[in-house]
Amino acid sequence: MKKLLLTTALAGATLVASNAIAQTTVSGNLDISFKAISGESTGATGAASHRGFGKEAQINIQNKGKLNNGMDYAAGFSIEDDGNQTNTLFNENTYIDFISGNTTLTFGQDHIQHSERTLGNFVGLIAEDLSNTSNTSQVTTDGFLSAVGADPAQSFGVGIMQKTPVGTFSALYVPSNQRDANASLGSEDGTQDTADESAYEIGFVGDFGVKGLSAHAFMNKEEKVGGETKDHKGQNLGVAYNFGQITVGYNYKKTENTTTGAATTVTANEIKQNEFGLAYAVSPNLSIGANYTEAESNGTGAKADAKSRSIAVGYNLGAVALTAQAAQLENINFATGASTVDVDVLYLRASTKF
Numbered sequence: 295m296k297k298l299l300l301t302t303a304l305a306g307a308t309l310v311a312s313n314a315i316a317q318t319t320v321s322g323n324l325d326i327s328f329k330a331i332s333g334e335s336t337g338a339t340g341a342a343s344h345r346g347f348g349k350e351a352q353i354n355i356q357n358k359g360k361l362n363n364g365m366d367y368a369a370g371f372s373i374e375d376d377g378n379q380t381n382t383l384f385n386e387n388t389y390i391d392f393i394s395g396n397t398t399l400t401f402g403q404d405h406i407q408h409s410e411r412t413l414g415n416f417v418g419l420i421a422e423d424l425s426n427t428s429n430t431s432q433v434t435t436d437g438f439l440s441a442v443g444a445d446p447a448q449s450f451g452v453g454i455m456q457k458t459p460v461g462t463f464s465a466l467y468v469p470s471n472q473r474d475a476n477a478s479l480g481s482e483d484g485t486q487d488t489a490d491e492s493a494y495e496i497g498f499v500g501d502f503g504v505k506g507l508s509a510h511a512f513m514n515k516e517e518k519v520g521g522e523t524k525d526h527k528g529q530n531l532g533v534a535y536n537f538g539q540i541t542v543g544y545n546y547k548k549t550e551n552t553t554t555g556a557a558t559t560v561t562a563n564e565i566k567q568n569e570f571g572l573a574y575a576v577s578p579n580l581s582i583g584a585n586y587t588e589a590e591s592n593g594t595g596a597k598a599d600a601k602s603r604s605i606a607v608g609y610n611l612g613a614v615a616l617t618a619q620a621a622q623l624e625n626i627n628f629a630t631g632a633s634t635v636d637v638d639v640l641y642l643r644a645s646t647k648f
Contacts, residue, residue, distance in 0.1 A: 322353040327643040331425060334636045350376045352386065366393035385448070396457035406455060407464050407499050408447030409512035410440055413532030414545030414569025417583025418606030418619035421569070424639045425626055437589050437600045437628045439567045442549040443528015444516035446493040461500010461509070468493045491517040493526070506536040508543075524551040534571070545569040564592045579610040591628040598625045598634065606641075617643040 330345040356370035372386035389402030400406050412420055422438040441448070451468035470492045495514035501507045509532065516526040527550040534543030547567040566589070573583040587602040604621035619641040625634045 317359060318355070318357045320353065320355055321648065322351070323645065323647045324352075325350040325643055325645045327641065329642075330640040332638045348376075350374070354387065361392075367391060368393065388450075398455045400453050400455065401451075403450045404448055406447055406453040406466050407462060407497055407510075408445075408466070409442050409495060409497060409514060409528060409530040410445060410447065411510060411530070411532070412440075412545045412547075412569055412571075413508055413510065413534040413543040414571040414587065415583070415585040416534075416541055416543065416571050416573035417581055417608045418585075418604060418617055419621075419641055421585070421587035421589075421602035421604070421621075421623065424602065424604065424619075424621050424641065425623055425637050437565060437591060437626055438587060438602065439547045439549055439565060439589065441528070442512075442530050442547050443514045444493040444495075444526040445528065446495050446514055446516070449493075458500075460502045461498055464495075464497045464499075466495045466497075491519050495528075508532075508534045508536075518551070526551050539575045541571075541573045541575075543569075543571040545571075566590045566592075581608045582606070583608070589628075597628050598630045600625050600628055604639075613646055615645045617641070617645070 327348045328346070329348060330343075332343045352372055352374040354370065354372045356368065358366070358368040361367050368391040369389060371384060371388040373383055374386040375383060385403060387402075387404050389400055389405035391401075391405075392399045415421075420438070420440060422440040446466055446468040449468045451466050453464060453466035455462055455464045493514060493516035495512060497510065497512035499510045502509065510530065511532075512528070512530040514526075514528045518525050527548075529548040530545070531547075532543065532545040534541060545568075547569070548565070550564045567587065569585065569587045571583065571585050573581055575581050583606045585602070585604045585606075589600040591597045591599075601624040602621060603623075604619055606617060606619035609616045619639075621639040621641070623637045623639065626637060627633070627635045629635065
């Protein structure tokens with residue numbers, strides 16, 4: 295018994311010593327929004343109007359400190375609820391990092407720098423998010439892109455990031471049993487198999503040493519499975535430049551053989567998207583942004599391009615930030631003639647962090 299008590303005491307002392315050189319933080323954010331969508335189509339179903347409130351709440355728990363070998367480490371996870379997110383509450387920013395100088399080895403999900411980003415929009419929602427709604431009588435998906443290709447960063451994997459004077463390079467590998475972000479995870483000593491293949495993504499985020507410049511480049515791939523004829527591939531290239539009060543940006547996205555949005559209706563299943571963004575800082579607290587996005591599908595037959603035009607205003611009240619955005623979206627389902635679905639969107643949001 296004394297030996298057991300001594301062992302327990304030593305273990306407790308070790309834990310206390312470790313915590314003494316670690317730093318734990320808890321933060322979060324809350325967005326409450328209102329969206330009004332007016333849909334028009336003479337031949338397509340699911341083009342009804344819709345209005346309603348939405349919310350996103352997130353809690354971040356993070357820890358960082360020193361290991362007993364002198365390396366730095368960081369670990370954490372987030373709890374995110376987008377309205378009714380019951381099965382994926384813990385799919386956000388879950389990680390353990392081992393850090394040696396400018397090199398980081400990371401294990402986790404939705405943590406490493408990844409391709410679900412844009413430099414073609416600076417204020418308000420991107421085109422892919424504008425028409426989305428949980429109302430089943432309304433078109434709930436569109437042909438615009440947010441993620442590209444296999445989007446492996448949304449699944450559990452292992453990656454490495456290397457900081458350099460021009461930016462940060464990264465590489466991520468996701469095994470086949472974790473490629474689907476919505477697949478059930480195995481226990482701590484087991485796996486959960488799926489029909490997907492392994493995937494990888496390589497990327498870069500930086501400024502090339504040029505003040506005011508922002509750039510990124512990503513590509514990912516997952517090999518075809520089953521009866522598929524093509525691999526899942528994605529590309530995301532973006533660049534932006536700040537001229538003081540004015541910021542301009544461009545983003546190119548390409549996805550092949552995925553089921554993103556309305557792409558499920560496209561035979562060859564390839565979408566190319568161009569995004570153009572402009573923002574003007576009227577004052578330190580007031581910004582105005584504009585975006586034009588065009589997505590092209592290569593499906594069989596005549597397929598018209600999807601287009602989005604939006605203007606947004608953002609105002610910072612310190613503890614709370616306000617956003618108002620108006621948009622016109624054309625042919626979000628890549629159809630032609632009477633089947634075309636167009637929508638007008640009004641979006642309002644109040645955001646706070648704690």
